[in-house]
Each structure stands twice: as structure tokens, then as C-alpha cells.
Amino acid sequence: MPRTIAVPRELTTAPFAGTAAVAAGLLTRRQLQGDTWCRLLPDVYVWSGLALDHRTRCLAAGLHLRGRGAISGRSAAGLWGAGVLVRDGPVEVTVPLSTRLRAPDGLAIVRSPLPPYDATERAGVSFTSAERTAFDLGRRLPVVEAVVAVDAMLAAKLITKSGLAAFATDRPGWPGIDQLHTVLLASDAGAASPQESRLRVLLLGSGLPRPVTQHVVRTAVGxxxxxxDLAYPTWKVGVEYEGDHHRGRGQFQRDLRRMNALNACGWTVLRFGVADIRDNPGATVAAVRAALDRVGAYQHHRG
Structure with missing residues (x-):
């Protein structure tokens, strides 16, 4: 009967350095090669019973870096609390231009200036500051996704527009800085989801007036x-993104009552799903433009 290997409790909650665990007498080198442990990066292991989510992989990357760089980009945004920006895939890392570091499987390395004040450290893991994270995402991602990223960090109150603008002003000439200024103009702290951001950017990019985010509608007596989600209060036209959670019977009934109440207040509300934004952007814009046209809006935006 195979002998059961005792699993040290302190090694079950987070990644650890294999050499450190061996030096502390918690494991032997032979035990590290067994099925109980999973090697994530050179000399970085995790208990096989621990969920390998992106945060765990970020902690592993932090151990591997050992101060030679910082978790950055979408990965850093997730550590800051903007989890909607995290994608499956390698952990994003920024290292100084002078640092020689090969990218093992599981890491995506960007070489860029990285002054000490552009990073912070928690639980032994270094990651870019909230402003540097938004700065990098805003200038490196495609424009629409850059706005999505900055929106998410604004909505989470991790940054402010003025703070990010000041951060950018201190870094003239950095790659992508012109795009970042465009992204800042289009960004909005009121976006409640990435799809709402994409819908708003679609409308703005098509020459429609800028909608108000998270507009509250009240009756005449308050x-x-x-x-x-998005509104043109002057003309009482609303635009909303509908996710899958609206498909349930209970939510559907609540949506009907809500739409009837909005209609009673004189509002026209258009609702779009992800396929409308992604696959039929022209038709989506045309529908909003037609709704605004019916109430005599935005003629001065034509051109």
C-alpha cells in the first residue's frame, strides 16, 4: 500500500519557493517531484489541491521575479480589484529595460522603464501602482479595450481621471501616450460593465452625442x-446593454414592469445584447440615431 505523504499546512494556501521549503525542512527534493505538488515556474510550486486561478498564478510570478520586475497590465488590474479585466493566459509582467530575464511558460514579459514609485508590494508580490496599471492599459490595448480598462478602474475608484492625466503628463513621449489622451477623453466612471463601455464607445465613435451614464429616472413627483445604463435626458432616450441574467423568468417580468414605467414617463429605451455590439454595430448605431432623430435631437452632430 503506498505511503501517504504528509502535506505541510503552510504550503497549501499559496505558491512557494521549492528551495525555501526544502531548506526549512518542510519537504525533500524528491517529494517536490511527486503528484502532490505542481511546478508553476522555475523553483515555484503549489499544492495540487489549490485552485489555479489567475491570482494564484500572479503570486507565483511574484516569487519568480524576486524584485526584478512587477506584475502589470490586466494581471495587476485584477490584483487591484478590477477582476473584470483579467483574461485567461500568461501573467503579465513588466521588467526594467536593463533586466535580463527570460520568459518561462506562464509569463508575458514587457520591457519598459519601471521606477520604484511605479510599483507597490503586498505579501511579497510587486505589482504596478493603480495609476501605472491604467497608464499601461490605456496606451497599449486597442482603443476600445483601453477605454474598457480605464472605465473599470475608474468605476472601482482605483484611479481618478485627473490623477491618471497628471501621471501621463509626467511621462511625455512614452509609447502610446497620444492614444492614452484619447482614451481619457472617452472614459467614464459610470460604466457598470465592459459591454456598457463598448456600447458607449461605439456610439461616440459614430458621431452621436455623448450619453450620460447611470442616469436616474424619476416620476414628476420624484x-x-x-x-x-446610458441616457440622453434632454430627449428622453435611453440605451441599455442586456446581459444573460435578463433571460430568467423573474427578471423578465421585472424588466417588463420597468419598461412600462419608463414609457409612462415618456422615455424611449433601446436594449442591445452582446451580438448587437460585436456583430451588428452599424445596425445598433442606426437604431439609436433613428430614435434621436424622431425627437429632433443632434442635428448639429451630422456631418
């Missing part, structure tokens, strides 16, 4: 009716 009773709350609804909060609209």
Missing part, C-alpha cells in the same frame, strides 16, 4: 423609476 419617485424612483429606473437607472439607465
Amino acid at each position: 419617485i424612483f423609476v429606473a437607472r439607465l
Whole structure:
């Protein structure tokens, strides 16, 4: 009967350096090669019973870096709390231009200036500051996704527009800085989801007026009716993104009551799904433009 290997409790909650565990007498080198442990990066292991989510992989990357760089990009945004920006795939890392570091499987390395004040450290893991994280995402991602990223960090109150603008002003000439200024103009702290951001950017990029985010509609006597994702209050036209959670029967009934109440207040509300934004952007814009046209809006935006 195979002998059961005792698993040290202190090694079950996070990645650890194999050499450190061996030096502390917690494991032997032979035990590290067994099925109980999973090697994530050179000399970085994790208990096989621990969920390998992106945060765990970030902690592993931090051990591997040992102060030679910082977790950055979408990965850093996730550590800051903007989890909607995290994608499956390698952990994003920034290292100084002078640092020689090969990228093992599981890491995506960017070489860029990285002054000490552009990073912070928690639990032994170094990652870019909130402003540097937004700065990098805003200038490196495609424009629409860059706005999505900055929106998410604004909504989470991790940064402010003025703070990010000041951060950028201190770094003239950095690659992508012109795009970042464009992204800042288009960004909005009121976006409640990435799809809302994409929908708003689609409308703006098509020459429509800038909508108000999270607009509260009330009756004539001040009773709350609804909060609209995007709205043109002057003309009482609302635009909303509908996710899959609206498909349930209970939510569907609530949506019907909500739409009826908005109609009673004189509002026209258009609702779009992910396929409308991704696959039929022209039709989506045309529908909003037609709704605005019916109420005599935005003629001065034509050209």
C-alpha cells in the first residue's frame, strides 16, 4: 500500500519557493517531484489541491521575479480589484529595460522603464501602482479595450481621471501616450460593465452625442423609476446593454414592469445584447440615431 505523504499546512494556501521549503525542512527534493505538488515556474510550486486561478498564478510570478520586475497590465488590474479585466493566459509582467530575464511558460514579459514609485508590494508580490496599471492599459490595448480598462478602474475608484492625466503628463513621449489622451477623453466612471463601455464607445465613435451614464429616472413627483445604463435626458432616450441574467423568468417580468414605467414617463429605451455590439454595430448605431432623430435631437452632430 503506498505511503501517504504528509502535506505541510503552510504550503497549501499559496505558491512557494521549492528551495525555501526544502531548506526549512518542510519537504525533500524528491517529494517536490511527486503528484502532490505542481511546478508553476522555475523553483515555484503549489499544492495540487489549490485552485489555479489567475491570482494564484500572479503570486507565483511574484516569487519568480524576486524584485526584478512587477506584475502589470490586466494581471495587476485584477490584483487591484478590477477582476473584470483579467483574461485567461500568461501573467503579465513588466521588467526594467536593463533586466535580463527570460520568459518561462506562464509569463508575458514587457520591457519598459519601471521606477520604484511605479510599483507597490503586498505579501511579497510587486505589482504596478493603480495609476501605472491604467497608464499601461490605456496606451497599449486597442482603443476600445483601453477605454474598457480605464472605465473599470475608474468605476472601482482605483484611479481618478485627473490623477491618471497628471501621471501621463509626467511621462511625455512614452509609447502610446497620444492614444492614452484619447482614451481619457472617452472614459467614464459610470460604466457598470465592459459591454456598457463598448456600447458607449461605439456610439461616440459614430458621431452621436455623448450619453450620460447611470442616469436616474424619476416620476414628476420624484419617485424612483429606473437607472439607465446610458441616457440622453434632454430627449428622453435611453440605451441599455442586456446581459444573460435578463433571460430568467423573474427578471423578465421585472424588466417588463420597468419598461412600462419608463414609457409612462415618456422615455424611449433601446436594449442591445452582446451580438448587437460585436456583430451588428452599424445596425445598433442606426437604431439609436433613428430614435434621436424622431425627437429632433443632434442635428448639429451630422456631418
